[in-house]
Every structure is written in C-alpha cells, then in structure tokens.
Amino acid sequence: MLEARALRKTLPGTSPRVLFDDLELQVAGGECVAIVGESGVGKSTLLNCLAGLEPLDGGHIEVGGRRIDGLDDDAMARLRREAYGFVFQAFHILPHLTLAQNVALPLWLLKQDDRRADERARSMLARVGLHGRADDAPHTLSGGELQRVAIARALVHGPRLVLADEPTGNLDPARANEVLDLLLDQLRASGAAGVLVTHSRMAAQRADRVLELGQLRLMDITEHA
Ligand SMILES: Nc1ncnc2c1ncn2[C@@H]1O[C@H](COP(=O)(O)OP(=O)(O)OP(=O)(O)O)[C@@H](O)[C@H]1O
Numbered sequence: 708m709l710e711a712r713a714l715r716k717t718l719p720g721t722s723p724r725v726l727f728d729d730l731e732l733q734v735a736g737g738e739c740v741a742i743v744g745e746s747g748v749g750k751s752t753l754l755n756c757l758a759g760l761e762p763l764d765g766g767h768i769e770v771g772g773r774r775i776d777g778l779d780d781d782a783m784a785r786l787r788r789e790a791y792g793f794v795f796q797a798f799h800i801l802p803h804l805t806l807a808q809n810v811a812l813p814l815w816l817l818k819q820d821d822r823r824a825d826e827r828a829r830s831m832l833a834r835v836g837l838h839g840r841a842d843d844a845p846h847t848l849s850g851g852e853l854q855r856v857a858i859a860r861a862l863v864h865g866p867r868l869v870l871a872d873e874p875t876g877n878l879d880p881a882r883a884n885e886v887l888d889l890l891l892d893q894l895r896a897s898g899a900a901g902v903l904v905t906h907s908r909m910a911a912q913r914a915d916r917v918l919e920l921g922q923l924r925l926m927d928i929t930e931h932a
Pocket residue numbers: 718719726744745746747748749750751752753
C-alpha cells in the first residue's frame with residue numbers, strides 16, 4: 708500500500724544537514740507501523756515527505772500503486788484528498804462546524820453529494836463511539852472525544868494511507884489507549900496502511916512494527932520496543 712524507496716532529504720540552510728538517506732519503508736494495507744526516534748531526528752519531516760507536503764532530494768514513493776514523486780501540486784493535492792487520511796495531535800477540528808460537518812469535510816472536498824456525505828459522516832461518528840453527538844459543537848467534547856472525531860474524519864473517505872503525528876500526545880494514558888485501539892481497529896477494518904509517529908512507548912508497542920529513525924535510516928526495533 709505504501710512503498711518508499713531510497714528516500715533522501717537534506718535540510719536547506721547555510722550548513723545543509725542530511726536528515727535521512729537511502730531510507731526504505733513499506734507498509735501493507737491494514738498494517739500500522741510506529742516511527743520513533745529522538746526529538747529533532749526528522750520523524751515529522753518524513754511524514755510530510757510521505758504526504759508530498761515537503762520535497763525530497765531523491766527516492767520514490769508509491770501510495771496505493773501510484774507514484775507521488777513527479778506529480779504537480781494540483782495532482783498531489785487531489786491524490787492527498789482521495790488517498791490520504793491525517794490525524795494530528797492538535798485535532799484540527801473546525802470550531803464553527805458541527806461534528807458531522809467536520810467529519811464530512813473530506814467528502815465535500817471530493818465533491819460528494821451533501822446528503823450522502825452527511826450519512827457517511829454520521830455512520831463514521833457512530834463507529835468511533837459518538838453516536839448521538841453528530842449535531843454537537845466541538846467545544847462540548849473532551850480531548851479524547853475530539854481525537855475520535857479526528858479519526859472519523861481521517862477515515863471517512865476510505866483512504867489508502869493514514870498518517871498520524873502524535874495522535875495521543877495530549878491525552879491521559881487511559882484515553883490514549885482507547886484512541887489507539889480505535890485507530891488500529893479502524894485501520895485494520897478499512898485495509899488502510901497506517902504510519903504513526905510517536906514519542907509514546909505505549910503507543911509504539913501497539914503498532915504491528917516499531918521502526919526507529921536514526922543514523923539516517925529506519926531500523927526495525929519491534930523486538931526491543
Ligand atoms: N522548515 C524547516 N526548515 C529548516 N529546518 C527545519 C524545518 N522543519 C524542521 N526543521 C528541522 O528539521 C529537524 C527535524 O525536525 P522534525 O520536526 O522532523 O523532527 P522530529 O523527529 O519530528 O522531532 P520531534 O520529535 O521533536 O517532533 C529539526 O532539527 C528541525 O529543527
């Protein structure tokens with residue numbers, strides 16, 4: 708589902724710094740890998756490169772069989788809308804929209820019929836345990852509940868790849884566990900590939916594989932995580 712080969716990224720500046728070189732990453736559909744590593748090592752930058760939001764110096768990336776390198780900005784933006792789901796620590800839930808409207812956003816961007824988008828958003832909210840809250844405003848929800856909304860929104864359009872950056876960073880351990888269970892269940896059910904960047908050992912251990920970014924590559928540390 709995700710194939711990244713020979714990725715190279717250098718940070719520009721007066722003294723350019725190589726963040727990764729000859730980096731390989733393959734993630735199958737329904738599989739979730741965690742990426743860990745010291746602060747500043749380049750985890751979020753790698754996620755941005757996988758999303759086509761930051762340029763690479765070399766290598767190639769395929770998502771659902773489509774190469775993303777070489778796509779122009781419009782084609783990349785389209786592919787991102789269709790094939791990607793994003794979950795971030797800060798939720799990015801829009802305060803003036805209801806929960807159902809927030810979850811329906813990816814479907815609106817794909818120009819789906821409003822009524823059908825609303826139905827799918829509501830059914831997705833029910834799947835993440837927020838049945839009956841679809842017409843509520845985001846400010847009435849707790850942090851854990853908001854992260855459930857973010858997961859519903861990331862998956863509502865059936866993406867092939869879900870990128871999550873510290874999705875449990877601001878939640879207490881019990882809530883973090885629940886949110887992770889939900890994310891992993893939904894990934895497996897939908898057959899999407901998941902890449903989860905995290906500092907949390909607990910979160911990393913829940914993934915199918917744990918990869919550490921260090922010395923410019925990803926190393927499989929699943930056995931030691
Ligand atoms: N736009 C940019 N221009 C220059 N340097 C940047 C830019 N964005 C990030 N960096 C640098 O790139 C390095 C990697 O940052 P990145 O956020 O990817 O690390 P990280 O591993 O995700 O860190 P953390 O775990 O602290 O979030 C850092 O040294 C950071 O200062």
